[in-house]
Amino acid sequence: MLNIVLMGPPGAGKGTQAKRIVASYNIPHISTGDMFREAIKAQTPLGKLAQSYIEKGHLVPDDVTIGLVKERLSQPDCANGYLLDGFPRTIPQAEALEILSKEINRPVTHVVDIEVEKQELIRRISGRRVCKCCGAPYHIVTMKPAKDGICNICGGDLIQRKDDNEEALNIRLDHYVKDTKPLLDFYQKKNLLHTFDGTVGADELLNELKKLFKEN
Numbered sequence: 076m077l078n079i080v081l082m083g084p085p086g087a088g089k090g091t092q093a094k095r096i097v098a099s100y101n102i103p104h105i106s107t108g109d110m111f112r113e114a115i116k117a118q119t120p121l122g123k124l125a126q127s128y129i130e131k132g133h134l135v136p137d138d139v140t141i142g143l144v145k146e147r148l149s150q151p152d153c154a155n156g157y158l159l160d161g162f163p164r165t166i167p168q169a170e171a172l173e174i175l176s177k178e179i180n181r182p183v184t185h186v187v188d189i190e191v192e193k194q195e196l197i198r199r200i201s202g203r204r205v206c207k208c209c210g211a212p213y214h215i216v217t218m219k220p221a222k223d224g225i226c227n228i229c230g231g232d233l234i235q236r237k238d239d240n241e242e243a244l245n246i247r248l249d250h251y252v253k254d255t256k257p258l259l260d261f262y263q264k265k266n267l268l269h270t271f272d273g274t275v276g277a278d279e280l281l282n283e284l285k286k287l288f289k290e291n
């Protein structure tokens with residue numbers, strides 16, 4: 076059974092690995108960041124609220140985020156496991172997840188922490204571009220698309236996320252250190268934490284993750 080939480084600072088490569096993991100195992104990819112971006116695109120009430128926090132680099136309030144995940148985890152496709160990407164990000168969120176995951180009989184089985192140092196995170200995020208249509212990630216130097224500004228997969232336009240500017244990024248990194256890092260201890264104490272080097276390359280990292288998931 077795979078009930079996975081993916082953790083790591085912004086730019087660690089969580090989204091990239093998440094897409095690869097769910098392609099190999101038949102579990103849904105639950106990214107709170109993606110869910111918020113969808114809601115922003117559709118300008119729903121949730122989207123409008125989330126937008127004001129996200130664009131500045133702040134966290135969306137816990138009650139809103141927890142409500143969103145509660146609803147998502149209760150969907151039938153989570154009955155065989157799930158991959159949470161970007162949730163929990165605070166201690167209250169982790170405590171809520173304890174309860175929610177037990178309610179659906181799917182307590183967290185693996186917490187994967189992807190570590191990358193700050194300078195490299197800044198380099199990755201400042202050059203990051205994403206497809207407007209399918210969300211596929213690129214980098215203007217290290218992961219160029221075949222055609223400038225165009226997604227290899229779907230032909231959509233590549234854009235820079237509003238929260239990928241220097242000011243918002245610094246705030247996001249501060250939130251990571253202050254709000255999210257304490258979760259590493261929280262999960263370490265529960266013997267669920269597995270730490271990985273996020274600079275080894277996406278393919279190698281995926282192989283290491285697969286080894287971990289095979290063990291139990």
Ligand code: ADP
Nearest residue numbers: 085086107108109129133134135140161162164
């Ligand atoms: P990254 O990991 O690159 O920062 P995400 O796509 O996971 O980006 O999230 C983007 C933004 O969405 C975050 O900076 C935050 O504002 C908001 N967000 C996502 N997940 C959460 C969460 N669990 N709690 C609060 N805010 C969140």
Ligand code: ZN
Nearest residue numbers: 206209226229
């Ligand atoms: Zn695309």
